[in-house]
Amino acid sequence: MxxxxxxxxxxxxxxxxxxxTLVASEDPLGVTAVAETVGVSKGVAHNHLSTLCTNGYVTKNDGTYSPSLQLLSMGSRTRDRHAIYEAAKHQVNNLATATGETATLFVNENGEGVPIHIAETPDGWSPPFHEGSRIPLHLTAPGKAILSSLPEENANTILETHDLVSSTDATMTDRSELVSQLQRIRDDGISFCREEHYEGIIGVAAPISTATDTLTAAIGVCGPATRLNGRFLEEDITGQVLSTTKSVYVNLA
Amino acid sequence: MxxxxxxxxxxxxxxxxxxxTLVASEDPLGVTAVAETVGVSKGVAHNHLSTLCTNGYVTKNDGTYSPSLQLLSMGSRTRDRHAIYEAAKHQVNNLATATGETATLFVNENGEGVPIHIAETPDGWSPPFHEGSRIPLHLTAPGKAILSSLPEENANTILETHDLVSSTDATMTDRSELVSQLQRIRDDGISFCREEHYEGIIGVAAPISTATDTLTAAIGVCGPATRLNGRFLEEDITGQVLSTTKSVYVNLA
DNA sequence: TACCTTGTTCTAGAGTGCAGAACGAACCGG
DNA sequence: CCGGTTCGTTCTGCACTCTAGAACAAGGTA
Incomplete structure (x- = not known):
């Protein structure tokens, strides 16, 4: 049971x-493969697959099944519910163009960081996460920016319900150390990530200030450390991130 | 039954x-509202909502429920299954920047057109459809471009299984007329839409040629007729669409 | 306080989803 | 061309799950 x-x-x-199972698989799957992965009988897998099919969530081709773009439709509708997306997407695109690096827009959903917009540059580098992924807040620059700008009691409940899971050697797993870093972020208005989420990837981010406290989001820039090291300050990428968040704030008003 | x-x-x-129901609603919904919309008892609605909740598809706040960004995650994964997305997204962005108008990338899913990338410009105009929507192929410029480049038997089965539903006065509802227009599109390599989908919106599109016949997609530009009229030829937006599809073809090879 | 209207929990039985077996089609090598 | 294998699909009857509806708890309002 x-x-x-x-x-x-x-x-x-x-x-x-x-x-x-279908979404996770690279290629279309047959009934038997799905049944094995899910752990049900072939007949049952078939029933569920055809139900998902007639409801438009799955498409069938030559007896193999794939997830359908209905998921993209519902996902993009869900993203549109976050007012910040409409308010910030063009500025995030501009930030990517201006810096020549990947710019992201993160929101907080249930104590986790979720990138709802990723503006890439045509250089071919892509971040190792995608839109809609859930990423523990303490692992990324935007996540820490969000944590730092939450009302203290909310931040505390998040820290209590989510472990500071380790992702790389640099991950901040000590709570008191994190708390003091969050204070520094509040003071400076800017947050950094130095390979705490993935080896070789660093980032900057700033929270989006809001008049009402209902919104919590952050905008950041990230990329390979080999290419980005030093440029946050030298080329004032930090300043560009900050002015982007400020212009979004104006845009919201 | x-x-x-x-x-x-x-x-x-x-x-x-x-x-x-949750996705369609603008605001978070309570159990009672969901139960009424779906047509089940309150208890049942509650069971389903909590099931969706524990599985991460729905989030709960103060007793009201909203769809979660997990849908965005699965949607974006599904989009990534279409190789054309990675191959074309930057070119579509460039097309939008170069023309100053909205550029789109459409694919064919089960005989319907689905925009999997919409590159907007910061002017504030947004098309009346969003990523993942299903749009009958005969209604849009990219859709007709796709229809025209499909193997003839495939195109025929689509035309037989999907009615030429009318959307505006200009919608092409006569099959033989459509077929002859498709031939013209094949000859010219370019497809137009003149308010056939929405009043006041026009578009251009071209199919993406492929060595193998497995891919069928199209790239287009669309926007308000008041602003775009005449510019397709005068400013050679048509030519820019064509060269974009050609560069994507090269990119695929 | 009394009375709404929420969300949540409970129960019992109608009926549905389940495992497993059987069927038919497609494929492959000999 | 044919036995063997593997696939997707269909079938059946029983166990048990999901359902409706009622009851409960919690907030809000007058």
Whole structure:
């Protein structure tokens, strides 16, 4: 008995597992492969796949199944619910163009950092996360910027419910050390990440100030340390991030 | 008995209806509102909502529910399955910058046109559709470009299974007329839309040629007729669309 | 305080989703 | 051309899950 909370719809969980299996796979999958991955019988996998199919979440080609772009539609609708996205996306694009580096817009969802816009440059480098990923707040520059600008009690509940999981050697796993760094971020208005999330990747970010406290988001720039080292200050990328967040603030008013 | 095909998982359909209700709503919804919209009892709505919640598809705040950015994550993963997206996104961005107008990348999914990338300009105008929407192929310039470049039998099955639904007065609802227009598009390599999808919006598009016939996609430019009229030829926006698709072709090789 | 209206929990039984087996089609090597 | 394998699909009956509806708790309002 998979008793997560007594009032859980098992069939739904099976369907979601099927869908996630398809999304996670590189290539289209057949019924048998899905059944094995999810751990159900072939017949059941078939029932769930055809249900997802008739509802438009999955497409079928030559007996193999793939997730459909309906997910993109719902995802983009969900992103549009965050007012900050419309208010900031062009400025984030401009930031990427001006710096020649990847610029990102992060929001806080349930105590985790989620990039809802990633503006890449045509140089071919892409960050190792994608739009919609959940990334622990303490791991990235935008995440720490968000943490630093949250009301203190909210930040504390987040730190209590989410472990400071380690991602690289540089990850900040000590809470008191993190708290003092957050204070420095509050003082300076700027947040840095030095390979704390991925080896070889560094970033800067600043929180987006808001009149009301309902919004919490941050804008950042990140890229390979080999290319970016020193440039945050030398080329004033830091200043560009700050003025971007300020112009978004004006845009919101 | 909702007998769509005898082997359908009803509980899954209920959960999907719940999720879609949340996505469609502007604001977070409570249990009662969801129950009414979906047409189930309060208790059942609650079960499905908490199932979606524990699985990360929905977030809960003060007793109201919203769709979560997990949908964006899965949507963006699904988009990344289309190799054309990586190959074309920067060129589409450049096209938008060069023309000062909205540029789009469409693919064909199950006989419908789906924009998987929309590059807007900072002028504030946004197209009335969003990434992931399904749009009948005959309604848009990119859609017709796709139809024209499909192998003839595939195009025919699409025209047989999808009605030429009317969207505006200008919509092409006559099949033979459409077929002859498609031939012209094949000859010219370029496709136009003159308010056939929405009043006041016009567009140009060209299909992306491919060595293998597996890919079918198109790149276009669209915007308000009041601003765009005449400029397709005068400013050679048409030529820019064409050279963009050519450079993507090279990029794919 | 009394009375709404929320969200949540509970229960019992109708009916549905489940495993597993059987079917048919496609493919492959001999 | 044919036995063997593997696939997707269909089938069946029973166990158990999901459902409706009622009851409960918690807030808000007058």
């Amino acid at each position: 998979t008793d997560t909370s007594r009032y859980t719809v098992d069939a739904t969980e099976t369907s979601l597992a099927v869908l996630e | 909702t007998d769509t095909s005898r082997y359908t998982v009803d509980a899954t359909e209920t959960s999907l209806a719940v999720l879609e």
